[in-house]
Amino acid sequence: MSTALAFDLGASSGRALLGRLDDGRLFVEELHRFPNDPVHVSGRLHWDILRLYHEIKQGLLAAKEHLSAPSSVAIDSWAVDFGFIGTDGELLRNPYHYRNFHSPEMMEEVLGMVSKSEIYSKTGIQFLPFNTIYQLYSIRKHQPELLAGAKKLLMIPDLLRYFLTGEMYSEFSNASTTQMYNPLLGNWDQELISKIQLPLNIYPPVLQSGENAGNIRASVIQELGLNGMTLYTAAEHDTGSAAVSVPALQNQFAYLSCGTWSLIGTEIDHPMMTPEALELNFTNEGGACGTYRLLKNIMGLWILQESRRVWANKGALYSFPELVKMAEEAEPFVTVIDPDHDLFLTPGDMPSRIQELAKRTAQPVPITPGEITRCILESLALKYRLTLDETERVSGRVFDGLHMVGGGIYNELLCQWTANAIGRPVWAGPAEGSAIGNLAVQFIARGEFSGMMEARRVIRNSVEVKEYEPQQIQRWEEAYQAFRQNAGISK
Ligand code: LFR
Numbered sequence: 288m289s290t291a292l293a294f295d296l297g298a299s300s301g302r303a304l305l306g307r308l309d310d311g312r313l314f315v316e317e318l319h320r321f322p323n324d325p326v327h328v329s330g331r332l333h334w335d336i337l338r339l340y341h342e343i344k345q346g347l348l349a350a351k352e353h354l355s356a357p358s359s360v361a362i363d364s365w366a367v368d369f370g371f372i373g374t375d376g377e378l379l380r381n382p383y384h385y386r387n388f389h390s391p392e393m394m395e396e397v398l399g400m401v402s403k404s405e406i407y408s409k410t411g412i413q414f415l416p417f418n419t420i421y422q423l424y425s426i427r428k429h430q431p432e433l434l435a436g437a438k439k440l441l442m443i444p445d446l447l448r449y450f451l452t453g454e455m456y457s458e459f460s461n462a463s464t465t466q467m468y469n470p471l472l473g474n475w476d477q478e479l480i481s482k483i484q485l486p487l488n489i490y491p492p493v494l495q496s497g498e499n500a501g502n503i504r505a506s507v508i509q510e511l512g513l514n515g516m517t518l519y520t521a522a523e524h525d526t527g528s529a530a531v532s533v534p535a536l537q538n539q540f541a542y543l544s545c546g547t548w549s550l551i552g553t554e555i556d557h558p559m560m561t562p563e564a565l566e567l568n569f570t571n572e573g574g575a576c577g578t579y580r581l582l583k584n585i586m587g588l589w590i591l592q593e594s595r596r597v598w599a600n601k602g603a604l605y606s607f608p609e610l611v612k613m614a615e616e617a618e619p620f621v622t623v624i625d626p627d628h629d630l631f632l633t634p635g636d637m638p639s640r641i642q643e644l645a646k647r648t649a650q651p652v653p654i655t656p657g658e659i660t661r662c663i664l665e666s667l668a669l670k671y672r673l674t675l676d677e678t679e680r681v682s683g684r685v686f687d688g689l690h691m692v693g694g695g696i697y698n699e700l701l702c703q704w705t706a707n708a709i710g711r712p713v714w715a716g717p718a719e720g721s722a723i724g725n726l727a728v729q730f731i732a733r734g735e736f737s738g739m740m741e742a743r744r745v746i747r748n749s750v751e752v753k754e755y756e757p758q759q760i761q762r763w764e765e766a767y768q769a770f771r772q773n774a775g776i777s778k
Contacts, residue, residue, distance in 0.1 A: 291357050291360070291733075292347075292350045292516075293306065293360075294362040295725055296339060296363070296364035297721070300322050301322075303320075303347075303349065305350060306723070306730075308730060311748060312748055312749045313727075314749070315726070325386075328381075331387055332386055332387040333381040334368065334382045334443070336378070357516065359732070361519045361521035361725050361728065362448060363523050363721055364523065366461055367419050367442075367465065368384065368385050368419075368422075369445075372455065379433060382446070385422070386632065386633055394421045398414075400482060410466045411470060411579075418464065419442075424483055427485060437486070437489050441457070442457060445457050445491065445523070448518060448520075452504055458495070458522075460496060460574055463573035467479060470558050496522040498519065499517060502517070503515070520728075521575075521725040522573075522574055526544050526548075528722070528728065529693055530544070532692055532746055534714075534747035538740075540554070541675055541684075541688075542554075542690040544721075545696060548584055548585070548589065549586070549588070549670075549671065551582055551585060552569070552570075553581050553682050555580075555682065557579065567677050569583055569677070569681050575724070575731075581678065583677070585674060588695055594637040594638050594641075594656070594663070595607070595610065610660045611660065611664075611700050613661075614660035615700055619665070619766075620766045621651050622645050623650070623666045623766075623774050624666045630643070642654075668704035669708050672708040672710075673770075687712075688714060689714070690714050693721070696753075697718060707759055709757070712757065714752050723746060723750070727742035
């Protein structure tokens with residue numbers, strides 16, 4: 288029996304999925320699910336990394352007890368964040384959350400030292416103020432003692448792997464999101480790193496996805512009573528794993544990985560670092576099997592998750608399905624916002640921020656949770672339309688529909704509105720995209736899939752893919768034109 292274990296850590300929860308290959312189909316079973324609650328300490332937002340490691344151990348224990356115990360394991364997580372290892376091999380400080388937000392000035396300062404076009408020509412990565420490079424620059428400026436004590440920098444999955452194996456490696460898909468990795472050199476860009484006076488020697492060797500990343504330490508094997516298990520690198524950036532899971536049968540397709548973030552784009556073989564891609568701030572993140580993701584980040588369901596949290600704190604706890612139902616009943620196309628407005632990046636009172644933006648753009652102010660949820664979901668669907676059009680422009684491709692993967696597909700209204708907004712079908716599934724992609728990479732590494740094509744064929748045969756046909760196309764086209772005006776989107 289061929290089984291593998293995937294740990295997929297998202298911004299609000301993590302999960303361990305056991306995948307079993309049987310007769311050309313992939314069977315998936317969730318063994319463990321746990322919250323991932325960031326913690327505010329002294330005004331800073333941290334990931335609770337030791338708790339996450341504890342949960343990984345719980346997942347390993349559950350897998351060990353399983354009838355078909357896995358022989359390999361891999362970890363993926365969100366990108367850009369990291370921890371430092373000191374000279375004694377210990378973790379220095381708890382890693383910061385990228386929404387801790389080291390302020391946009393850090394990116395501006397770095398761009399004063401190296402031009403945007405130079406950084407882009409070296410990395411191909413979109414400019415987001417929380418990219419590792421700007422976080423590191425901020426640490427150099429404000430906490431130089433921390434950087435001085437750092438022997439190695441490990442991204443979140445690297446760090447968890449290190450706790451398990453004692454070996455320090457980085458991985459291509461996640462390393463690319465630092466905006467310090469040069470895909471043309473196939474390595475960290477030392478010239479860029481030295482131009483902004485960051486340390487040169489703290490970046491570990493970069494493995495590709497699907498490489499052997501070491502054995503679990505004897506002490507961990509003993510503690511958990513494990514039989515040996517090989518640790519592989521997945522596409523350790525969750526979006527990279529999600530892309531592997533897209534059950535597309537042709538090789539030029541558009542996808543939307545829909546969760547806390549919405550990542551929309553297409554898979555390409557070589558980074559496209561063109562002036563147009565730079566102007567539209569498209570990224571070329573590294574992927575599995577040497578692929579790249581030409582895509583853009585859209586703020587995503589984060590705005591709704593935070594709104595829900597704020598309402599709950601005020602004593603009104605709604606489930607997501609309740610919010611979606613209220614949105615469906617609210618009046619259509621009253622107010623739209625640009626979900627990517629800076630106002631929405633940091634945690635906080637999203638309903639008030641939406642109301643503030645509505646006022647600033649002279650639109651009716653949504654009041655009720657139904658009105659606010661409707662505003663968020665319509666605005667997201669319309670932003671997907673804009674970004675899909677841009678993806679076609681930058682890639683020179685034409686897409687006849689959009690694949691949606693990730694937990695966001697449980698929101699059927701959003702799937703339908705996305706189909707309406709793009710005027711093309713949406714194919715939704717799988718929901719556990721990142722974990723399934725993580726498993727697929729392990730099976731590729733083990734030679735049980737010949738490559739991505741076969742992985743996608745098997746996934747297509749194994750998961751439900753729901754098709755949404757576009758409706759009310761004319762109405763949504765008009766709404767799209769109004770969105771571009773009202774949300775202040777000129778291009
Ligand atoms: C999605 C994701 C995005 C990345 C953001 C921050 O989970 O990994 O791809 O831009 O989180 O790391």
